[in-house]
Amino acid sequence: MADNPEAMPECDSESSGARSRKPASNTATEQSDPPEGSMFECNICLDTARDAVVSYCGHLFCWPCLHQWLETRPNRQMCPVCKAGISKDKVIPLYGRGDTKHEDPRERLPPRPPGQRSEPENSAGFSSFGLDGGFQMSFGIGAFPFGFFASSLNFGDMRPASPQPGTPQSEQEQFLSKVFLWVAILFILWLFLA
Amino acid sequence: MSRVTFAEKRIQKELMALKNDPPVGVTLDDSSLTNIYRWRVHIEGAENTLYEGEHFILDFKFTAKYPFESPQVVFLGPIIPVHPHVYSNGHICLSILTEDWSPAMSVESVCLSIVSMLSSCKEKKRPPDNSVYVRTCSKNPKDTNWWYHEL
Numbered sequence: 001m002a003d004n005p006e007a008m009p010e011c012d013s014e015s016s017g018a019r020s021r022k023p024a025s026n027t028a029t030e031q032s033d034p035p036e037g038s039m040f041e042c043n044i045c046l047d048t049a050r051d052a053v054v055s056y057c058g059h060l061f062c063w064p065c066l067h068q069w070l071e072t073r074p075n076r077q078m079c080p081v082c083k084a085g086i087s088k089d090k091v092i093p094l095y096g097r098g099d100t101k102h103e104d105p106r107e108r109l110p111p112r113p114p115g116q117r118s119e120p121e122n123s124a125g126f127s128s129f130g131l132d133g134g135f136q137m138s139f140g141i142g143a144f145p146f147g148f149f150a151s152s153l154n155f156g157d158m159r160p161a162s163p164q165p166g167t168p169q170s171e172q173e174q175f176l177s178k179v180f181l182w183v184a185i186l187f188i189l190w191l192f193l194a
Numbered sequence: 195m196s197r198v199t200f201a202e203k204r205i206q207k208e209l210m211a212l213k214n215d216p217p218v219g220v221t222l223d224d225s226s227l228t229n230i231y232r233w234r235v236h237i238e239g240a241e242n243t244l245y246e247g248e249h250f251i252l253d254f255k256f257t258a259k260y261p262f263e264s265p266q267v268v269f270l271g272p273i274i275p276v277h278p279h280v281y282s283n284g285h286i287c288l289s290i291l292t293e294d295w296s297p298a299m300s301v302e303s304v305c306l307s308i309v310s311m312l313s314s315c316k317e318k319k320r321p322p323d324n325s326v327y328v329r330t331c332s333k334n335p336k337d338t339n340w341w342y343h344e345l
Contacts, residue, residue: 043298044261045200046207059298069297072262080298 043081044069053091057084066091092116201260205230208301220305223251231256234270237305243313250275252308253284254301264295266336267304276318279311283328285335286311287321289342 042049044065051063059081070077070088079086093115164170198206209230212222223234233254239245250273255266269275269284279287290299290307321327331338 045204047203065297068262078296080296083296 049094052094054094055079055084055086056090056092057082057086060094061091063091063093199258201256201258202230204261205256209233211300212302217302217306219309220302233301235301235305237309239275240309240313244315244318245275245312248275249273252305254304261297261299264291264299264336265301265304266334267291267308268335275312276320277312277315278317278319278321281321281324281327281331283331285327285331285338287340287342289340292336292340293342 040048040052040060042052042062042065043059044061047062049060049062052060053063053066054060055066057079059079061080066080066086067088069080070086077087078084095115209222209227212220212235213224216222219238219240221236223236226234233256235252235254237250237252239248239250251270253268253270257263257265267286269280269286271284274280274282274284281287286308288307288311290296290304327338
């Protein structure tokens with residue numbers, strides 16, 4: 001059977017780069033070398049790659065081109081050149097010098113995956129973990145019963161103005177609101193324990 | 195108004211490459227080229243194989259989704275190679291033409307794969323289900339559910 005990756009013009013551009021000045025007839029049968037200066041061509045559109053990304057297996061693409069290919073076969077994502085596994089998270093964007101004026105490529109569609117930048121060891125953030133994980137989750141669950149009471153106890157716009165502070169009515173309302181607060185807290189605790 | 199689409203741009207690039215620097219045994223038929231989405235390519239059987247000295251014509255049809263969608267490739271009569279993976283109506287059972295297609299492949303690589311498929315042939319014969327298939331298949335080989343197996 002034909003070994004397809006070998007017929008790909010650019011699959012071993014690294015080794016052929018130094019030799020590409022030989023006469024073309026030497027290589028024409030098995031793999032036709034790309035013309036000189038085509039090292040940075042996208043393997044899909046065959047143009048110079050723009051918004052370039054490189055796969056872990058080393059193959060260069062325009063991000064829009066590769067993105068469209070990944071969308072075409074979402075459940076069988078393979079490198080077009082060597083059929084290695086590939087995905088949005090498994091490509092590295094290439095930022096050339098002078099590329100800074102298009103600061104955030106993610107704002108353009110389709111988004112190019114961001115470069116992965118790991119934090120230095122000592123400042124690995126504790127605060128970001130706490131904020132992203134625990135706090136947001138408990139807030140989401142806790143808000144639910146309040147929303148429920150609010151929607152079922154407000155009938156129309158008939159709500160009276162709040163009483164003057166210091167009057168017995170105001171004290172009663174303060175008490176009631178505390179009772180509801182405790183009910184809510186107990187409810188949340190019950191949710192967690194149940 | 196004549197905006198060149200992605201597919202047309204890519205097909206045009208391949209056309210120039212195949213015109214200017216064709217691999218051995220593969221020739222683009224310029225004269226038949228009225229529409230960029232439809233090509234005829236002549237291939238020759240490789241030396242020291244069962245198909246040495248034979249000429250065949252491949253018919254390529256591209257869609258606007260090329261290269262994300264494979265081209266439709268069939269042998270064009272009157273001479274269809276006698277090969278266990280080539281039906282007498284020109285349809286070719288080759289996985290890269292459907293499910294194993296990748297946008298990094300090209301007309302050139304498809305032609306080379308087909309030449310190589312012919313070259314590896316040990317005995318010239320039609321596929322066992324040829325007569326049934328030819329009577330019942332769709333015009334477009336890509337509508338067939340091919341069942342690929344190793345050579």
